[in-house]
Amino acid sequence: MSELQLLMYVAYVVFFIGTAYRARKMATMPVHLRWDLYPIPHEKNKHHYGGSYFEEIDWWTKPAEVSVTSELKEMSKEIIFIQSMYYNNRPLWIFSFPFHFGLYLSIVFVLMIFLSGFLGIFGFEVSGTTSNFIGRALHYLTMPFGIIGSVLGCFGAVGLLISRLTREELKRTSVRSDYFNLVLLIAVFASGLYVWATEDMTYTDLRAFFTNLVSFKGTEPVSTGFAIHMILAAAFLIYLPFTHMTHFVGKYFTYHKVRWEDEANVKGSKLEKRITEALGYRINWSAPHIKKGTWAEAATATEDGGQNE
Amino acid sequence: MSNNKKVTIKDFCHKTGQLVELDVPEFAPLPPPYDKLDLQPKFKALADETKEKYETDLDGITAVKFPRPETEEEKRELVGKFLSGLKKLFDRENNWGFLQPLFLTIEYCAKCQTCASACPIYNESGEQDIYRPTFRAELLRRLYKSYVKKGGRFLAKISGDDIDATWAMVARTMELAYRCSVCRRCAQTCPIGVDNGLVTRELRKIFSQEMGITVEPLHKKGSVQQLEKGSSTGMTPVAFLDNIEFLEEEMEERTGLNFKWPMDKAGAEILLIHNAGEYLAWPENPEAFAIILDAAGIDYTLSSDLMGYDSVNYGVWYDDVQFAKVALKHAQIAKELGVKKIVLGECGHAHKALTVIADRVFTGDFNIPRESSLTLLHEIVKQNALKLDPSRNDHIVTTLHDPCNVVRLMGIVEPQREVLKAVSNNFREMAPHGVHNYCCGGGSGFAITQDLNFPDWRNSVSCRAKLRQILDVFQDIIEPEHNKYVCAPCSNCKGAMRDMFTYYGLFERCNILYGGLVELIVNAMVDIREGFLEWEWH
Numbered sequence: 001m002s003e004l005q006l007l008m009y010v011a012y013v014v015f016f017i018g019t020a021y022r023a024r025k026m027a028t029m030p031v032h033l034r035w036d037l038y039p040i041p042h043e044k045n046k047h048h049y050g051g052s053y054f055e056e057i058d059w060w061t062k063p064a065e066v067s068v069t070s071e072l073k074e075m076s077k078e079i080i081f082i083q084s085m086y087y088n089n090r091p092l093w094i095f096s097f098p099f100h101f102g103l104y105l106s107i108v109f110v111l112m113i114f115l116s117g118f119l120g121i122f123g124f125e126v127s128g129t130t131s132n133f134i135g136r137a138l139h140y141l142t143m144p145f146g147i148i149g150s151v152l153g154c155f156g157a158v159g160l161l162i163s164r165l166t167r168e169e170l171k172r173t174s175v176r177s178d179y180f181n182l183v184l185l186i187a188v189f190a191s192g193l194y195v196w197a198t199e200d201m202t203y204t205d206l207r208a209f210f211t212n213l214v215s216f217k218g219t220e221p222v223s224t225g226f227a228i229h230m231i232l233a234a235a236f237l238i239y240l241p242f243t244h245m246t247h248f249v250g251k252y253f254t255y256h257k258v259r260w261e262d263e264a265n266v267k268g269s270k271l272e273k274r275i276t277e278a279l280g281y282r283i284n285w286s287a288p289h290i291k292k293g294t295w296a297e298a299a300t301a302t303e304d305g306g307q308n309e
Numbered sequence: 310m311s312n313n314k315k316v317t318i319k320d321f322c323h324k325t326g327q328l329v330e331l332d333v334p335e336f337a338p339l340p341p342p343y344d345k346l347d348l349q350p351k352f353k354a355l356a357d358e359t360k361e362k363y364e365t366d367l368d369g370i371t372a373v374k375f376p377r378p379e380t381e382e383e384k385r386e387l388v389g390k391f392l393s394g395l396k397k398l399f400d401r402e403n404n405w406g407f408l409q410p411l412f413l414t415i416e417y418c419a420k421c422q423t424c425a426s427a428c429p430i431y432n433e434s435g436e437q438d439i440y441r442p443t444f445r446a447e448l449l450r451r452l453y454k455s456y457v458k459k460g461g462r463f464l465a466k467i468s469g470d471d472i473d474a475t476w477a478m479v480a481r482t483m484e485l486a487y488r489c490s491v492c493r494r495c496a497q498t499c500p501i502g503v504d505n506g507l508v509t510r511e512l513r514k515i516f517s518q519e520m521g522i523t524v525e526p527l528h529k530k531g532s533v534q535q536l537e538k539g540s541s542t543g544m545t546p547v548a549f550l551d552n553i554e555f556l557e558e559e560m561e562e563r564t565g566l567n568f569k570w571p572m573d574k575a576g577a578e579i580l581l582i583h584n585a586g587e588y589l590a591w592p593e594n595p596e597a598f599a600i601i602l603d604a605a606g607i608d609y610t611l612s613s614d615l616m617g618y619d620s621v622n623y624g625v626w627y628d629d630v631q632f633a634k635v636a637l638k639h640a641q642i643a644k645e646l647g648v649k650k651i652v653l654g655e656c657g658h659a660h661k662a663l664t665v666i667a668d669r670v671f672t673g674d675f676n677i678p679r680e681s682s683l684t685l686l687h688e689i690v691k692q693n694a695l696k697l698d699p700s701r702n703d704h705i706v707t708t709l710h711d712p713c714n715v716v717r718l719m720g721i722v723e724p725q726r727e728v729l730k731a732v733s734n735n736f737r738e739m740a741p742h743g744v745h746n747y748c749c750g751g752g753s754g755f756a757i758t759q760d761l762n763f764p765d766w767r768n769s770v771s772c773r774a775k776l777r778q779i780l781d782v783f784q785d786i787i788e789p790e791h792n793k794y795v796c797a798p799c800s801n802c803k804g805a806m807r808d809m810f811t812y813y814g815l816f817e818r819c820n821i822l823y824g825g826l827v828e829l830i831v832n833a834m835v836d837i838r839e840g841f842l843e844w845e846w847h
């Protein structure tokens with residue numbers, strides 16, 4: 001087994017564990033106070049103007065009118081088109097959108113390559129000449145996804161980098177790591193394109209590499225260009241979980257667990273239980289008006305100290 | 310852009326003296342007639358001795374009025390306290406209520422600056438870097454990395470986002486936490502869902518909950534006074550009852566109605582709580598409520614219990630513990646009265662405090678349903694429970710201000726519009742409106758912060774977006790011969806408008822008045838003597 005293969009295993013393991021760790025950390029936070037922000041898309045018939053169930057008289061006596069389709073629609077507009085940026089920051093959107101879209105295509109591309117690899121284990125051929133329809137389809141589909149994905153991703157990342165280097169307000173608010181992230185991404189995309197253009201137009205080598213990878217078999221020696229591209233990709237996967245670029249995880253929580261979370265606290269509910277638990281947490285803020293003990297005790301304390309005196 | 314406006318985090322921590330100088334001509338230009346600079350009041354600069362006395366090194370303004378520490382030792386101690394508060398902010402037990410949204414904000418900002426376009430304060434100030442929504446967040450993010458996260462400082466040095474906890478930084482942050490009205494417009498536009506408005510409130514919490522430093526009208530004269538005397542206005546239960554008696558007489562004079570407020574009526578359907586400031590500053594508002602609810606046959610009561618007559622909860626703006634104390638008191642009063650629900654008068658932050666945020670503080674019997682008066686009023690109008698003649702308001706052109714707390718942060722958008730349309734034939738919308746509205750400029754406690762030159766800042770920077778919207782919506786009828794009314798169903802917004810209108814002379818120059826929603830309703834009620842709404846400045 002080659003070092004390159006080992007590196008790839010490490011990369012995938014770090015990426016998955018790191019991302020899962022992040023998600024877990026967010027998912028196991030204590031219940032937070034309600035902090036919703038409108039419009040909330042699952043508000044049936046009210047989403048288009050930002051309304052909520054609070055507009056209904058005695059709302060607690062009525063069933064919640066929730067629309068999953070409306071929420072899914074809003075999510076796809078945000079995930080695929082990044083609409084908040086489209087409406088509020090067009091100059092950056094023209095790069096951010098192709099960048100993210102390129103990334104999505106690239107992810108599908110990698111998944112297809114993986115799939116080809118798995119199919120390969122069972123002796124299923126993926127190529128342009130096989131008589132099997134699925135094998136041919138996978139072969140031909142990887143090409144547009146791979147090429148367009150990399151071109152868009154590369155173009156977008158270069159645009160974002162140039163914006164960050166030249167636009168006053170971005171320049172002033174960026175730090176070293178912001179540039180580094182983009183440079184690394186550009187390197188991954190560009191090296192991939194280079195390998196594709198110079199030696200692997202049909203992604204046959206790549207497919208072979210992944211077939212061996214998923215079947216834990218040693219690989220044939222690869223070209224220097226190919227190795228560099230793989231090392232960069234692995235480096236990115238290892239680095240990713242430690243950065244804000246994991247916002248695909250964060251975004252789930254910011255939207256579904258904060259902005260759009262409008263669950264009312266009902267007597268006897270699970271939510272009420274979580275709140276009761278939190279009210280039993282210890283508090284040791286030092287200001288004189290705060291009584292130490294549990295939150296429940298601090299919130300019912302009567303004495304008050306002065307401040308600023 | 311003048312160099313003065315460009316401020317880096319490094320400057321913020323290390324530069325000595327006042328960081329930025331504000332100047333009216335640099336602010337975003339206003340529509341006519343205020344396009345003429347001489348109609349815009351000059352900024353009051355602080356006297357040198359005031360600047361020497363208080364920390365004013367951010368922008369020459371002070372909300373906190375914190376006395377400058379004299380020795381290095383004192384400064385070190387304050388910085389130490391700040392850092393210990395910082396740690397508690399990221400502690401599971403000490404900050405459970407906001408830990409998740411805070412972490413998400415700290416971890417996931419992509420620094421795209423999309424949020425900057427949404428912030429009224431940043432834009433109206435002529436794009437001052439320090440008011441940028443991300444500025445405070447970046448401070449807190451770097452502080453977290455350098456002083457809370459294990460091994461974070463080393464990594465932060467490599468990535469280039471470390472920070473030095475100097476006294477200059479702490480002192481400026483203390484003031485900067487009071488340059489954002491927590492309107493959360495920025496959060497609404499953020500593609501990632503990061504909430505820079507939340508950061509403002511979290512920073513305030515470090516100062517209040519750990520260091521005991523706040524703005525006096527919020528804490529000492531605000532929530533502390535409310536818990537002790539019953540109201541942040543200082544009104545005790547006895548004084549409240551006196552007031553009510555006086556207002557009943559006044560109402561009889563005004564309307565010819567012989568009227569008594571239902572008081573402490575056990576088992577009533579509804580406990581109605583107003584912002585107590587209404588009884589003192591805008592008594593026509595609770596009076597109008599009384600007339601409407603009476604005419605509609607609603608079974609309700611007021612409470613004269615300690616705090617039962619003041620819905621405010623300033624903790625929403627700066628302190629979780631004070632917040633919880635006040636909210637629990639409100640629930641307890643309703644519980645003791647045995648009402649079915651609490652209805653909140655026209656006060657935005659009280660809406661959000663009691664109905665939304667406190668929903669995760671109340672358990673068991675304390676969880677009594679809470680509802681907006683706007684929803685109730687809408688129902689009353691929908692049911693035709695009042696005889697209305699909107700032409701009684703025909704001499705007025707109306708527009709509607711959306712209080713952030715009720716609209717963007719609670720999703721109550723249509724009820725007030727439906728009601729307003731039922732009583733006004735000349736209603737027009739501001740742009741933008743609804744959940745995309747601009748803050749009145751008085752949010753998060755600004756409206757009640759009256760010391761030194763803070764009101765200048767509020768009136769010329771934080772209220773500026775609203776002023777622009779008001780002038781724009783009435784631009785074709787801006788001459789004083791047209792009566793124009795900004796309907797603002799929120800005490801706090803009205804407080805900000807009262808000041809802003811006075812500051813710019815909006816009534817004298819353009820004949821624009823502001824007021825609540827219920828006053829317009831009563832003015833359109835055919836059974837009530839005409840002219841309930843008096844067209845004069847008071």
Ligand code: SF4
Nearest residue numbers: 418419421422424499
């Ligand atoms: S808070 Fe959101 S909009 Fe603002 S810079 Fe960060 S990611 Fe962009």
Ligand code: SF4
Nearest residue numbers: 428489492493495506
């Ligand atoms: S909450 Fe409002 S005032 Fe504060 S930074 Fe965001 S947009 Fe600006």
